[in-house]
Amino acid sequence: MTNCPFCQTDGGELLWRDARLRVVLADEAGYPGFCRVIWHAHVAEMSDLTAAEQQHLMQAVFALERAQRKALAPDKVNLASLGNQVPHVHWHVIPRFGDDPHFPGSVWSSPQREIAPTALSARRARLPALREAVVAELQNTFGGAQA
């Protein structure tokens, strides 16, 4: 689709990919470690995928959640597949902290605060560990396929 950003670009810093999907690190203000799992093919809904494809995609989402928990120790992980603006299946996998800009609201809610620069720096410093954990968890889940 020529007007779909997930058909035209990786959609973020590529951390892992296989034949069906990719995992990218997003660049969302206040949210170091915000990742997405993007299905390569342009389909709108999870129920447009086969059961095997759904399972493969969710295994990647849950592997990514495990990697975020290991590398970042968030207070909560948020998972969402919305696609109202970009109807191409993609999952937001978002490490949440009590002092992040929207907690306990969703990241799409009205912001409640600015994140402290020291907290932001500390989380950014964990990104190398997150990149390693993502690759390790996905290889552990699926075997050797790699970006």
Added chain:
Amino acid sequence: MTNCPFCQTDGGELLWRDARLRVVLADEAGYPGFCRVIWHAHVAEMSDLTAAEQQHLMQAVFALERAQRKALAPDKVNLASLGNQVPHVHWHVIPRFGDDPHFPGSVWSSPQREIAPTALSARRARLPALREAVVAELQNTFGGAQA
């Protein structure tokens, strides 16, 4: 957990349940057909479940998505597991329409409009069909377990 609403109540109108989870119809203003899949046990994250439990839960989520598409023909279905306020695994399965209060934003974003009373009435009139479709899709997915 005595202070957890999903441990204390069904969390909505019960449409289907089995030994591990239940599907409820929520009562969210402007969103007839908004459903939730709630895991019975009080666990916070999807990665706290076993792979078999994760798969069972997501099969229910996707069955519910199919039921909403069949009964309501939404423009998009939104899926989300957040749990920042209630850290007990539950999935929001939300039929979205271009004229609903927040489209194309998330349902947690700032509202953009009021839904027209005629559109709201028309969607409410589909709730009996949705209840039937939910039971049919879940029985088709899992067999005869029933509320």
